[in-house]
Amino acid sequence: MTGTLLSLAALALGTAAAPVMVWLWAAGLIQCRRRRALRAWTALFLAALALLTLGSGVLAALDLAWRSRTLRALYGLLFLGGAGAMLSAVRALPDLPWPEEDRRRWRGIACGACCAVLLGALVLGRWVTALTAGPEQVAVRDGQQVVAVDEGWMDYCMAYYPYRGPLVRGGTALEVVSEYAGGAER
Secondary structure, three states: OHHHHHHHHHHHHHHHHHHHHHHHHHHHHHHOOOOHHHHHHHHHHHHHHHHHHHHHHHHHHOOEEEOHHHHHHHHHHHHHHHHHHHHHHHHHHHHOOOOHHHHHHHHHHHHHHHHHHHHHHHHHHHHHHHHHOOOEEEEEEOOEEEEEEEOOOOOEEEEEEEEOOOOEEEOOOOEEEEEEOOEEEO
16 A cells, blocks of 8 residues: 555656656757757657557557567667656756856756656556556467467456567457456357
């Protein structure tokens, strides 16, 4: 119970601090002279975000879905790019053409906001991984290569999707085998 409350508090704190980091990120991109690192981290973040959002939409239209390892890698790149962009924005604060006391104050606010956002993202990432990434394996069923995904939480529920490669799988299950209260259903 305490762990859940602490996780919710970290997530709320990260959500509240996110606008501060977005504002500092934008100020760093617009006003700083040394923007190369900030641009690189931002490009990584935006590329992972585009692959997750636009790629998922395109895959859904083609009746495909990301495999769980691919999703975890994309979420990892998203987190890494966001963390790098935030830390680069904090690092770029001394280059902003503001008075010294304002830069010092904003650097402290930015460091706190950055830590809060990263903590919230870590907690959210742990929840997303725990809730969405079921164990999967490539198998052969009825002479066809399939991706077997364990979609059950407390009960046994195995869904078999068409194998479409190492990064994606079919979007619609060929067959779902579940076992509830000792009885098997197909």
